[in-house]
Amino acid sequence: MRIGLVFPSFTSDEQELIYPLYHHIVRGISAYHEVTVFALFMEPQHQAGYHWFYNAKVVPLGLAEVTHRALRQFGNALAAKYTVDILHAFGIRWAGNLAAAFRGQKKIPLLINLLSEDFTYPSKTLQYALEAASCLIVPSHHASTQIHQRFPKLAIEKQVIHYGVDINHFVLPQKDHRTRDYLAVGQLIARRNLDLMLHLVARLPSMTLDIVGDGPMRSSLQTLTQSLGIADRVIFHGHQPYETMPHWYQQSRALLVTADESEVFYLPAIEAMACGTEVIGPAVGILPEITTTSSSHQLADLQELILKRQRKHQELKRFQLRLRAQYDFSLEQMLKHYLTLYEKAIHNPA
Structure with missing residues (x-):
């Protein structure tokens, strides 16, 4: 089967990404099918x-103009040059719209993964891709609810497929000695609500916070x-290499999240779980x-959640977190669901 994977961005440098999720997807799928990556x-x-990344051909498009018209032109040009049996786009706004134009009148299956950034764009900029899609893949039930609220009349099939992590990379520490208190991981951007997190630290005098990540x-x-x-x-550690991330989770008592409603998954949560955090x-x-959550983003609710946090039986709890990540959120599980969906789509095209 010839699979076209469409990403907003991609790099073949494995040291460049904090979370090489796209690398795992490309490596995993290209082990079974012929893969072309359009970046x-x-x-x-x-x-x-083009160049090769493992068994996949990577075609960098170098797109600078990002108007809807430009995306359609690029998509039409790609369709004339490349032949695929299935298109799988990551993100509606950019990759999805390009893939929709690529698909054109060929009626090949088009699967689109919902990304958090899609919620930051006007609905009309997503409509073209959604109307062309055979299936919308959402990574969580929360995301499924969010997309239904925004597009209540959306008729296409929706599938919940969780992202996976490398459970052989993110592991329990050999000796559990947690020297850090709370940890925050990810890009320092507005929708992460990190200012809320800092106000929370100010309310709790004994609380310390390590922030791993960089951004505007x-x-x-x-x-x-x-x-x-x-x-x-509060210590800002900046960008840290992917190879060192298990160390940060293993040394921290808890991962703190304050992302807004647009968050569709939050991969660090599963990485932390796999490390028993x-x-x-x-x-x-x-x-x-995966966890007990606060009832809102209000400071008082988040503070109450922290103060009520169960501190007994931590060793057992960490082992349970690890098992949950291992059985429900592995890369193998994610890839298995993608491959099954490809088979279903190719035999039942829209």
């Missing part, structure tokens, strides 16, 4: 116009720690399916 915003680096809000967040008088209890936060993304 919208990746600049071509080879004269041939780092400077303003550091300024906020100064004004709140908590700079001595508790996850605390509001009912967004995958959190309602």
Whole structure:
């Protein structure tokens, strides 16, 4: 089977991404099928116009103009040059719209994964891709509810397929000695609500926080720690290599999440679980399916959740978290569901 994977961005440098989820997907699927990766915003680096990543051909499109018209033109051009049996796009706004144009009148199955950033765009910019899609893949039940609220008349099939993590990379520590208190992981961007997290630290004098990740809000967040008088209890560690991430989870007592309603999954929560680390936060993304959540994003509710946190039987609890990640959120489980969906789509095209 010839699979076309469409990503907004992609890199073949395995050291460059904090979370190489796309790498795992490409490697896993190309072990079974012929895979071509179309990367919208990746600049071509080879004269041939493509290069190989494991068994997959990677075609960087170097897209600079991102109008709806430009996406359609690119999609039409790709359709004339490449032949695939199934298109699988990650994100509706960019990859989905390009894949919809690629699909054109061929009526090949088009599967689209919902991304958190899709909720930040006007509904009309998503409509073209959604109307062309055979199936919308949502990574959590929370995301399924969110997309239904935004598009109540959406007629296409929706499938909940959780993202997976490398459970051989994210493991329990050999010796459980948690020297860090709370940990935050991810891009420092507005929808992560990290200012809320800092105000929470200010309310709890004994609480310390390590922040792993970087982004445009780092400077303003550091300024906020100064004004709140908590700079001595909050440490910004910046970007950390993927290889070192298990170390951060294994040393932390809990992962703290304050992302807003647009969060469709939140992969660090599963990475933390696989390392036996508790996850605390509001009912967004995958959190309602794996942990007790706060009733809202209000500071008082988050504070109450932390204060009521069960601190007994921690060793047993960490083992249970590990087992849940291992059996329900492995890369193998995710890839199995994708491959099954491909078989279903190819035999029952829209």
